[in-house]
Amino acid sequence: MPLHEPSPxxxxxxxxTAGVREINLAVGPAMRAGRYSRQQIQEAAALLRNPDRRLEADLQQPLPPEPVDQAAELLAPALAEPLLVIERAPLPPVATLPALHRAELAADFAELAPGGADPEPPVPARYAADLSVLPQIEVPE
Incomplete structure (x- = not known):
């Protein structure tokens, strides 16, 4: 199966730039070549003979790229520098990373006892507010 549908x-x-005469003359050799089915060849010839359908097909079909002889010279300035430079911040020291233990997480997400009167879930003890979260205040004497 071809990767793309061939143009007429x-x-x-x-x-x-072929005219109607060249289209008519090309049908026979295309049939003998056997690269495409009879139906594909007839449909391509019918499409190219109709000026309106041919214009529509020409507008939908991308033009083939023109060859570039000096491609290496044209691309040399762009290829002289690295294409992508990623600057990443250094990783923090391992000692500063928090460690979570499975038992602590299990306790944090344990099921509540059914029928509790408290509508809000309890805060795990290690996240409870205490005096360490308050800013230090100097009391005047």
Whole structure:
């Protein structure tokens, strides 16, 4: 199965500037070549003979790229520098990373006893507010 649907010009093996006479003359050799089915060849010829359908097909079909002889010279300035530079912040020291233990997490997300009168879930003890969360205040004498 082809990766793309061939253009009518490819099916008939003719240039984009071919006229009706060249289209008619190309049908026979295309049939003998056997690269495409009879139906594909007839549909391509019918499409290219109709000026309106041909214009529509030409507008939908991308033009083939033109060859560039000096491609390496044109790309040299862009390829002289690295294409992508990623600057990442250094990783913090391992000692500063918090450690979570499975038992602590299990306690934090334990099921509540059914029928509790308190509508809000309890805060785990290690996250409870105490005096360490308050800013230090100097009391005047």
């Amino acid at each position: 010009y490819e099916v008939l093996g003719i240039p984009l």
